Amino acid sequence: MRTTPVPLQMYHRLSLYLNYLKQDSLKDAPYISATAIANELGLNDVLVRKDLAVAGKGGKPKIGYSRSELIADIEMFLGYNDSFEAVLVGVGNLGKALLSHKGFEDCGLKIAVAFDSNPELIGTQYKGKKILSSAKISDLCKRLNISIGILTVPAACAQEACDALVEGGVRAVWNFTPANLKTPESVSVKNEDMSASLAILIKLLTENLEKREPD
Amino acid sequence: MRTTPVPLQMYHRLSLYLNYLKQDSLKDAPYISATAIANELGLNDVLVRKDLAVAGKGGKPKIGYSRSELIADIEMFLGYNDSFEAVLVGVGNLGKALLSHKGFEDCGLKIAVAFDSNPELIGTQYKGKKILSSAKISDLCKRLNISIGILTVPAACAQEACDALVEGGVRAVWNFTPANLKTPESVSVKNEDMSASLAILIKLLTENLEKREPD
DNA sequence: TTAATATCGATATATCTTTATCGATAAATG
């Protein structure tokens, strides 16, 4: 079985670096070291250096990396300069939260339209995005050449909506439902499972409690 | 540096198993094999068996594991039987989405109250949860013996809100903002960084596109 | 009752990921 050539975790970290590097408080710092980033984010400095070696053009001893160059390099590496068209399915609270989220555009993600099956929402707009009937998903995705589908529907409708997206030629699904989606191999799925995250949170918590109150 | 004794990823997977095992379509299946779970979730069967060996009581050759027993074992292992009191800070769309989410209760998470700084929201309720002034965070957390804080405020207020939670004795923070929170060692933080997830999604997507269109 | 089969559980192996070490280098300092 083939595995990922470059660790997915690294992409996660690069995004963290980017976020850190863009911080207001660093606006006047022309250079920054891997050690500093590592300390700030609680990571190992060699790890940071290795990540930056993959995504960036290299730094200078004693000085570190050019902050602006590093930002540009990471954004390039993460594909934030290419633009991807997306649609969102399910305009509930979570859907609205994602539609409101400024910052996706900076990552090259453009939400073109949203879909919902609620007649009261169909035809209206939210944050400047049109809300259309879910019946039109595949047609519209084809017409607009959409590559990403964001799923924020109830779990029970998730597979159906996903199938419509796939039918519409979408190549990646960002799944915010707990459903275990089936897609053809050519369509990637990234799951954002709240329960799974919560499981880890609770684990961290209990681990932590045990540490403090040994018995 | 000490690392996690039991892989965090495992907790993530256990939650997936749980979700799968509770599926309606399996309601009449008394037994289920690690192989079946692995195939369904796209994992290695030995990996699943290893996870289940840690969390469960073991299965029978040729048959598999008792589905109901497995569910109980995993829930026990994940600490879903213990109940944790939580508060949510920031009743925007995302906050509302989380307040609406049924299913946290099944995991032992009880959101006691919510906080916001918007005067129009303060004093109202959402989904049966009272919304109080953010100024009261630490006092109330102390009084109610809250152990988990859920952060769904704008990034700019994140550290401030987090400090109030820590002051209130919270032991774990579920951070839905992109802020890089500073907490004492005794307080765990679980970050849900959208940009970082998106970075991985885009990576999966482009990887996928390259596979299909080699040049 | 015997043979075939699916599965578990344990052990061993491979792979992936992170951390440690060390020489080289650019700036700062005396």
Place this chain on the structure above:
DNA sequence: CATTTATCGATAAAGATATATCGATATTAA
């Protein structure tokens, strides 16, 4: 101008995680 210092980059080592192999076992079928 030599020395010290912080950092990079490469290589090596360690550690963690996932996969493969194999004997044991319970069920099913001949």
